[in-house]
Amino acid sequence: MTIALRSDAPVRAKTVSRRAIVAIALPFLTLAVSAAPALATTIERVVSPGGIEAWLVREPAIPLIAVDFSFTGGSVQDPAGKAGTADLVASLLDDGVGDFDSKTFHDRLERKAIELNFSADRESLHGSLRTLTENRDEAFEDLRLGLNAPRFDAADVELNRAQILSGLRRATTSPSDIANRRWWETAFAGHPYGRPVTGTLESVPAITIDDLKTYVKRVLARGNLKVAIVGDIDAETAKTMLDRVFGGLPAQPDLIPIEAASPQGLGNRIVVNLDVPQAVVEFGGAGIARKDPDFMAAYIVNHILGGGSFSSRLYQEVREKRGLAYSVYDSLLWLDHSALFLGATATRDDRASETLDIVQKEIHRLATDGPTAEELAKAKSYLNSSFALNLDTSSKVAALLVQLQRDDLGMDYISRRQGMIDAVTIDDAKRVAKRLLAGGLLVTVVGKPEGLASTAGTAH
Amino acid sequence: MLMLVLTGGVACAAPASAEPDVTDFTLPNGLEVVVIPDHRAPVVTHMIWYKVGGADETAGKSGIAHFLEHLMFKGTEKNPGDAFSADVAEIGGQENAFTASDYTGFYQRVPREHLKEMMALEADRMTDLVLTDDVVRPELNVVLEEQNMRVANNPAARLGEQTDAALYLNHPYGRPVIGWRHEIEQLTRDDALTFYRRFYTPNNAVVIVAGDVAADEVKADAEATYGKVAVRAEIAPRNRPKEPVQEAPRTVTLADSRVEQPTVTRDYLVPSETTAKPGESEALDVLAHVIGSGPNSRMYRTLVVDKAIALNAGAYYSGTALDYGKFGVYGAPKPGVTLHQVEDGIDAVLGDVIAHGITADELGRAKTRLIADAVYAQDNQATLARWYGAAIACGQTVAMVRAWPDQIRAVTADAVQDAARQWLDRRRSVTGYLVKSLQSEEKHS
Numbered sequence: 040m041t042i043a044l045r046s047d048a049p050v051r052a053k054t055v056s057r058r059a060i061v062a063i064a065l066p067f068l069t070l071a072v073s074a075a076p077a078l079a080t081t082i083e084r085v086v087s088p089g090g091i092e093a094w095l096v097r098e099p100a101i102p103l104i105a106v107d108f109s110f111t112g113g114s115v116q117d118p119a120g121k122a123g124t125a126d127l128v129a130s131l132l133d134d135g136v137g138d139f140d141s142k143t144f145h146d147r148l149e150r151k152a153i154e155l156n157f158s159a160d161r162e163s164l165h166g167s168l169r170t171l172t173e174n175r176d177e178a179f180e181d182l183r184l185g186l187n188a189p190r191f192d193a194a195d196v197e198l199n200r201a202q203i204l205s206g207l208r209r210a211t212t213s214p215s216d217i218a219n220r221r222w223w224e225t226a227f228a229g230h231p232y233g234r235p236v237t238g239t240l241e242s243v244p245a246i247t248i249d250d251l252k253t254y255v256k257r258v259l260a261r262g263n264l265k266v267a268i269v270g271d272i273d274a275e276t277a278k279t280m281l282d283r284v285f286g287g288l289p290a291q292p293d294l295i296p297i298e299a300a301s302p303q304g305l306g307n308r309i310v311v312n313l314d315v316p317q318a319v320v321e322f323g324g325a326g327i328a329r330k331d332p333d334f335m336a337a338y339i340v341n342h343i344l345g346g347g348s349f350s351s352r353l354y355q356e357v358r359e360k361r362g363l364a365y366s367v368y369d370s371l372l373w374l375d376h377s378a379l380f381l382g383a384t385a386t387r388d389d390r391a392s393e394t395l396d397i398v399q400k401e402i403h404r405l406a407t408d409g410p411t412a413e414e415l416a417k418a419k420s421y422l423n424s425s426f427a428l429n430l431d432t433s434s435k436v437a438a439l440l441v442q443l444q445r446d447d448l449g450m451d452y453i454s455r456r457q458g459m460i461d462a463v464t465i466d467d468a469k470r471v472a473k474r475l476l477a478g479g480l481l482v483t484v485v486g487k488p489e490g491l492a493s494t495a496g497t498a499h
Numbered sequence: 500m501l502m503l504v505l506t507g508g509v510a511c512a513a514p515a516s517a518e519p520d521v522t523d524f525t526l527p528n529g530l531e532v533v534v535i536p537d538h539r540a541p542v543v544t545h546m547i548w549y550k551v552g553g554a555d556e557t558a559g560k561s562g563i564a565h566f567l568e569h570l571m572f573k574g575t576e577k578n579p580g581d582a583f584s585a586d587v588a589e590i591g592g593q594e595n596a597f598t599a600s601d602y603t604g605f606y607q608r609v610p611r612e613h614l615k616e617m618m619a620l621e622a623d624r625m626t627d628l629v630l631t632d633d634v635v636r637p638e639l640n641v642v643l644e645e646q647n648m649r650v651a652n653n654p655a656a657r658l659g660e661q662t663d664a665a666l667y668l669n670h671p672y673g674r675p676v677i678g679w680r681h682e683i684e685q686l687t688r689d690d691a692l693t694f695y696r697r698f699y700t701p702n703n704a705v706v707i708v709a710g711d712v713a714a715d716e717v718k719a720d721a722e723a724t725y726g727k728v729a730v731r732a733e734i735a736p737r738n739r740p741k742e743p744v745q746e747a748p749r750t751v752t753l754a755d756s757r758v759e760q761p762t763v764t765r766d767y768l769v770p771s772e773t774t775a776k777p778g779e780s781e782a783l784d785v786l787a788h789v790i791g792s793g794p795n796s797r798m799y800r801t802l803v804v805d806k807a808i809a810l811n812a813g814a815y816y817s818g819t820a821l822d823y824g825k826f827g828v829y830g831a832p833k834p835g836v837t838l839h840q841v842e843d844g845i846d847a848v849l850g851d852v853i854a855h856g857i858t859a860d861e862l863g864r865a866k867t868r869l870i871a872d873a874v875y876a877q878d879n880q881a882t883l884a885r886w887y888g889a890a891i892a893c894g895q896t897v898a899m900v901r902a903w904p905d906q907i908r909a910v911t912a913d914a915v916q917d918a919a920r921q922w923l924d925r926r927r928s929v930t931g932y933l934v935k936s937l938q939s940e941e942k943h944s
Contacts, residue, residue: 101878103874142795142804145793146864149864198804202811209759211759213757315757317652347593349584350588363640363644365641422591427541428542
């Protein structure tokens, strides 16, 4: 239930990335197996002569092509003291490239309405391309240049750095940004996951052009690449494109090993004072790994607790019954080297304590008693039926196919998924609810929450 | 639950080449239905748009249109409580709703076989909503938290409210759609029901169905569901108070210690797609694109790249509205540069376009990009549904939406310069400054 404001956001400068949270929604929206000629029923695995693999969905109904790809190794690969390197790299890959300076390249992209975007999250450097079919050759060339020949001209680097620093300064007074940063830096103190993707006011000025070039050499390789192509393109053309765009990259990346990590500080609460009328609360704990046999049960339990419909327990208890918040949710989040559940809400300062209390009680209640058989049945029904909604645009399908590859689920995951959901019994759900939710929460609160203080040892 | 629909920022456009075969019909009770086929995935987007929004509220009751939108989820006699939402969740659907100055919309995205069920539920709550104080009171608190989240906690949004209030001297677009907080706090169940009975009736709505459906089956389903809803109110023409001649440029300054990036914005009062002369709103689309859309625009190249005084700068035309459109420009200074230096830079860019117009090359580039947007939009049934719905709710027709790419093709460089000359007039504008403190801003100016 939203509102349309008449004023546009005047500044579109960089903001702190919360993409990790968004990305997790994808893998669970499986493809239509039984459905009619839908966008995603005909996935082809194509391998180029040069050995580059991609998942392809041919859909000629609309004259456009969407390409999505990801290189494993996002901000966790930032050099020590240089947090924000991956993010700065991503912001510069569509600036000057090859023989084109930044202005010339943006002009070239606009003339053909080619959309080329790069971004970094904790674990990957991600890109997407969208073009009209008639401009595909030029679009593929632009993408090739972005990946193989970024210039990192000093003026472009300084502009992008200044834009990122502006975003970081704004984040210092944004309650949701502060709550999120404090959560991660506490849960993963000393681990690369604890560093903000966009870096800090101290680290971003320290990044040199050499750091950017070194990052590109280390991380952009064929061996850690996943690609999906969707739209008005056939397999042969796709193969040619794969070799041309990605064939010049090194075979293997040179990645810093990342150690497995569990979130720390569970049971603690950190309160940061900020003069705002509404306090932002972020809460989370240890999750369950993507490859764990209990994962699907955990996904169902999370959906019942705070997943994406108006029926979740948190939505009902916090919003519907008491009117304490506009937004309350929680998500499962899986990383290559850790797993979490993470949620958030925002409520007036004088009722923040009550709201947090309800969230904790609901988590405790679900951990202790598990879901009801009816809740389980409804959640399964939702999760089985909702997949098709996420397959109705080329870009969504492409993003999904990259995520499935990143999670190493196999092309048959699509046909296996419903069976995996249906196989979760009420006993599984109860057992996994306890496993997922009884481990304690790390909570960050930003605002002027009445009656809430940091727990001992966490004051800051 | 977090989708924010902006009435501007992107040009309202329609499909270009290979456009879908859009069907449009009206039921005997006055409900208009538009069908947009898209057979690529077995899903359907079902939306109902009521031609009522914040600008139709009675003075003193600001926020009632939006509050009622929330209360529409509270159940009916036939489908009590959250039965509707529970049904949507069980079938794996998504749903939400939104309110703007000129319209209020509700939608569900569901597997296609559930379309008729959604129509029946939506038809049921068109006139049979049941509200008790037990559900109204907590929901008012939800709306107040929404206001906290969107506005009170956000200095830029607070400046936006003040800017709109200054831009519209007489028209109700000057009121925030979410309402002024002191008026939201006083809204009651009776206010909501009065508004509901006055505006929620089939002859004041348009249904958009986009997805894997055929027009004839949608028509049969619509007749069997919406067709049974009796007209319950006659709808008066939407004659809102018009703006007087605007003679004085206005400025507003919002200071908040949390502001870490000052910005300057300027909004001009301009025609909407509905009120513009033929070709005029499309000329404004092209003008906004050339001046301020993306890194290849004049504003960005001049202020951010060449002069290097700003971290961001741009422009937009927000034209989908019943009475007035808005042309906005904005800039964010680099550290050490004042807002007034950036504003001077913006004025120089605007002055140059007014004096010399745009080049043939710029015109061609802008057309390519705007028309491509219409093709890209075909890839997203929900986007198409929203374009048609918003345009029709603002007084346009299906034919007008479909003609948009051709209208863009017909824009001349002269028309763009004329639009700049006529509408980029400071006397019809408000300039907004977002600053950390009033004192620091004075020192810089």
